[in-house]
Amino acid sequence: MIKVENVTKRFGGIHAVNGVSLEIQQGSITGLIGPNGAGKTTLFNIIAGAFPPTSGKIYLDGDDVTELEPHQLFHKGLLRTFQIAHEFSSLTVLENLMTVPGGQPGEDLRHAWFNFAAVRAHEEKVRERARDVIEFLEIPHLENELAGNLSGGQKKLLELGRTMMVDAKIVFLDEVGAGVNRTLLQTIATSIQRLNKERGYTFCLIEHDMDFIARLCDPVIVMAEGKLLTEGTVDEVMNNEEVIEAYLGTGRKHKRVSEQ
Amino acid sequence: MSFLSATGMTGGYGGADILTDCNLSVERGEVAVVVGPNGAGKSTAMKAVFGLLNLREGSVVFDGDDITRMAPQERVRHGMGFVPQTRNVFVSLTVEENLEMGAFIRDDDITESKEQVFSLFPILAEKRNQPAGELSGGQRQQVAVGRALMTKPKLLMLDEPTAGVSPIVMDELFDKIVEVARTGIAILMVEQNARQALEIADHGFVLVQGSNRFTDTGEALLANEEVRRSFLGG
Amino acid sequence: MDIANAFALLSNFVIVPAIAYGAQLALGALGVTIIFGILRFANFAHGELMSFGAMAAILATWFLQASGVSIDPLPTALLALPVGILAAIAMALLTDRFVFRFYRRKRSNPIVFAIVSVGVMFLLAGLIRIIIGPDDQSFSDGARFLFTVRDFKKATGLEQGIGVKQTQLITVVVALVVVAALFWFLQKTRWGKAMRAYSDDEDLALLSGINPEKIVTIAWVISAALAAIAGTLYGLDKTYKPFIFLQILLPIFAATILGGIGQPVGAVLGGFIVAFSEVTVTYAFKRFLAYLGPQDWAPEGLVQLLSTDYKFAVSFVILVAVLLVRPTGIIRGKVI
Amino acid sequence: MTKKVPLYYGAMGLILIAVGIFQSWTVAFGILNLCLISAIMALGVNMQWGYAGLFNVGIMGFTALGGLAAVLVSMAPVQEAWSAAGGDLFLSLLCLAGTIAAILYARRTVSPALKRYVTLALLVAGYFLISHFFIPATERIEAIDPALSGYLGGLGLPVILAWPIGGLVAAGAGWLIGKISLGLRADYLAIATLGISEIIIAVIKYEEWLSRGVKNVTGIPRPVPYEVDLVETDWFLSAVSSLGLSDPSAAAGVFVKICYALLFIAVLAVIMWLAERALQSPWGRMMRAIRDNRDAAAAMGKDVKARHLQVFVLGCAVCGVAGAMLATLDGQLTPTSYIPLRYTFLIWVMVILGGSGNNWGAVLGGFVIWFLWIQAEPLGAWFMTVITMPLPEESGLAQHLMAGSVYMRYLLMGAILLLVMRFAPKGLIPER
């Protein structure tokens, strides 16, 4: 579905992404992991069109989309979330969600001015869907809260919620879990699975919570220092020596302070 | 009286109260962890302890002094250090300058502390001359914690220090936190990686809708079925 | 071919004036860039602050002149400058205390600050005119020229001469010294770094134990001192007139942004670029080329790229072009 | 909060009525007319800043273009000028079109490596070709009776047409400028628009063949009757006497101002309706989303650049309409009168004071600030009189202060602005 071909991105002297090639299969939930600064977010940004790669190509369903802008990719069914939440701070939670769907008649001034009935009818539909998403995220009490006033975790939820407002083909999730309560994260995982199974969404997600990855992802791609380290099933990756050394570590050795 | 004890904190951002009768406390050399669902008021409670929120009721006593009315920068001088959840590095300053700013109130030689931070987070030593705004999410988090450590605080408050940090760094961070605590510093932190956090915690507070739901030792909370199910993800 | 004369001509009409003008803009831009960089707003009152400082210096100069104090051949105004600086600082701190601090606490949008600074600008403009009146004031004394065109011609025997004014030299030297000092202060000293930290994130600065009020005070003191110096030197070189200070704000802002906001070195660079581009692009190269060409030959037209009518447009076109290619300014500056 | 809106507007109305009663009705309606124009300008700026967060400091330029349109539409054509230079002007226009076509064609056909050089070469060649016809033509035009004419004149159409055309001209300029500079960040956009607006003014000032430059165009025809004609019209005189008014010439003055006011109110109402409708629709929501976070909006499928351009052009058009209206009201185009203080900063003060993002706020801001701007003058004199009251009349200080009383306009404007901003920092009518 997505094919990344030999992509490189340089910032000044830094090779944030360095010659990465990979493929994301239709219908899969692909995990992307790697140490901090491995270039995962940068790769996401390139795929989603936030900036062009220094070299290399991106294909979506066989079409070259390297040069496309984010909004064009959105209309091709490619959605993404941001690692650092990008809410519309002066809009309410409901409005944040209602803003998402493309092709709303009311976003065209001609309709906004002269075709109010159609606009209103469409608004009702969008509002309904937004309410469903809010329900799902367990934040109905925040419906009319300004997004700028949300807590850190709530903003991440909203970030996820926006991707549920349209029928996407492929969704890129950048650390949706960071800062989200683990119990809620379980629910999110379930729904990702459901969207994947029932609606056929393809997912690609960056996450540092290995339980989450283990539960959802196949395959898992590991990046380190801008390069592809390895790729495989969760088990293969988790037992890979290099991955353990660079990313996972050898286990927990914490003890309570007072016990020592 | 505990080293830090915040009692009966009630207040919010101007609208409805976010915190209602919230209590937090921690001793020297101990780690206390605050967990709870999103929007429970954990960050708000931290801000309240640090004086960034006007409390309607309640008091904060630190090291024997009532500091309820003290300005935040005064609290820093009194030995409190804080790493907020978001916007916790100076983006246009280099990594090294970020650390120096952490040590702003110190008048002694800071090279040693700096080296300690660099040895704890080797990646930062590599990027010491890069503006922190160009770092990856996880790297920034490391800078933020490093910056707070530079203060040499008596009480270190961390709001989700491990959010977005790779597992290996998270382990190291927790190790370091334990290490820091062992030097006699009190640590109060909010965590969503609650299980790992409670493992190293002496005390845990479960906050729900601005009030304490459970308060116990870390071990006991981990063992509590309801806590596990509702807040720790099973 | 007459290279010596050609060079003298070019120096006299392009290089020397552009350097002097550039230094004047640079001094103004330095003050603007500090506030822009640290407090994050475009201070439209800066021109009036320059005017205010200069006014105080003029009043002090008159007093000194009246009591017979002088430092010939240097202008007496230099002796009075500290008074101007103090007055400007006092005024800046006063406006901060009663105006800007309120919005800082409220965390208003930078545009609100900019608009409020327009209010301060109006206020100061009125105040200055009420105190010293709207007229031209000339207060320079001492020797005017380092060497005049005539001196130069006599000394070298050339047809073309170069003249350099004392104030031009003083302005250039002051601009260079100030930029070096500021650069050092911001990059190397503890308080300098704290200022940059504050400009990044006030909350976090607070958490690091930095006293925000102190940062703000330092920023205003520096900016106001620069304003007074720039205003006084400018007045010495041309004359003092309240109306002018609104006008030079425009190229000063252009210079600030061109150089990169918050960057002292950038401010100076920006000042010189604006000045040089204005002067060179509109310079009529007729006589210059005549000297370079064969004897008794001169180009027919004026050989002017652009009429002086549009001279200020040059700097803006350059500004826009630079910003499109390098949005942070020449030296990576801050973006509000 | 919504209750505040009628309250403020009511208060503003009462104040204007008070001016009518205590000063005079001509003054009141004179202020009202400019309040209405200011309100339209403020609406235009509010679209750009309040909806989309675009910091346009070039309002002056777009207003001036509107004014230029008023001249070009309504003034009578200068026949000598056309016959003296019309042909050459047409040729230079043809050359301009040819150059553009050649460049476009070349860019499509030439290899990418050469593109830049070919474009540059064509540009230079075109420049010389155009000036070959253009410069002599303009010189000939400007030589025709320079003290009174010396320009091409206009189309001689009714001046009302100039209002929409002024909007179109400003929109066209806005489109061009937006294309170039909307890629810039907020604060740089500001300085770019500031510069560009100065350039527009410079063109109007220096291209005398087009606008008479600094020699000003006066006597722009009116859309309403002239007072001098009215006082000689029977129906008017009989109306005046039937109303029991004693002074027909004063009544004529008020009548003309009321005519203007009605026209302006109609324009304001249309623009306001469109603006409100747009803001309250999903379009407005989208614009606010883009303003809050353009990266996220782009990722959510919003074409940020196109939307910015759209709203920028709309805002410019509204300013252009207002500019044309202003020139119509003044009856003249004086390029030197376009200064940023009056046409840019003052408008910004209106928007911020009224409450950015809120159309009702922007309009109110337009009213309040224009009112204060005008009334600052008598207020200043009054204030100084009060202050110097205790001083003996002959005292130097008192005389100095009284002489300074005209500068109280600045002082009072500043003080009023600061006070209102202080006690209603989000504007009188906040966004929500």
Next chain:
Amino acid sequence: QDTVKIGMLQGFTGPTESLVKPMALGGELAIQEVSDSGLFLGGKKVVSVRGDSTCVDAAAATAAADRLITSEGVNGIVGATCSGATTAVLNNVARPNGMLMISPSATSPALSTIEDDGLFFRTAPSDARQGQIIGDILVAKGIKTAALTYTNNDYGKGLADSIQSAFEGKGGKITAVAAHEDGKADYSAEVATLAAAGGDILIVAGYLDQGGKGMIQAALDTGAFEKFVLPDGMVGEALTDNFGADLDGSIGTNPGTDSPGAAMLAKLAEGKGFKGDDPYVPEAYDASAILLLAMQAANSTDPAKYKGMVEKVANAPGEKIFPGELAKALKILADGGDIDYVGGTALELIAPGESAGSFRETTVEGGKWKTVAYH
């Protein structure tokens, strides 16, 4: 009513602010004199009401005039300062309200032909006249080439046009023309252009405390020109105070006369603490004076009634009236006599209601203005 109000509508703020200060005082001096005489319309007092025409903002000027006429109820206006504001006020306020205006300083040639219903006068001559005179002076001095710079507004442009056409019509050559904007920081580019074109002398049609001064400064500093032609806007003590002997040999022209009126006014003004020979101060004094004298002659404060009297009091026949003699004039008029107002500018109104313009030619010698001749 017992007090008559005169609107002093001048550009108090903005680019002419420094020029206007003494002008307004000059205008008010005449008003004071008339008021104090106790002879005006049978003992009425006269007061001046100031309005700010700002010079550049037509809308503000209009609003100020509106206020003066309809709210303050003035009976005549002295103003406005700049030609643009004057036109706006005349078209939008004065004519519609039938109010009479006398401008002391609007010199644009366009105002000669404006439709005014006989309500507009000016005590300053049109710029067209000055251009003629400067052309004559230059030719008489044997100057063949000159560079020309003007302040970029209607005054500067109009004056520059008339100088150029007059000079070139007499066989001179203008090597280059460059406009300068007032209130800019730097004029080296303009001077460089003019220097490149060369010329025996530089004509500076600007303001002495604005860009005109900056141009001279830059020209002297770079040695581009050593002598200047200084039209009315440039003539003033401030200029010689500033440049001193550097200006030696420069030529100045400004409205002025050898009639003793100017000196008398200067003396009067001295007592009041301002300079009576600053630019346009005599014009302002005269504007106020003939306005009030016309009222006296018509025995009415209604513009429609006294507008016909303005030319009558200003021109012969009749007793010559100098500054400080307004009381005498009032008395003569009250007795039904005739006066010929001379005032500070040797005022002679020609059709269509503007000063014929008598000009003074000066030169700078040893850093001081010296009167050479009158034209």
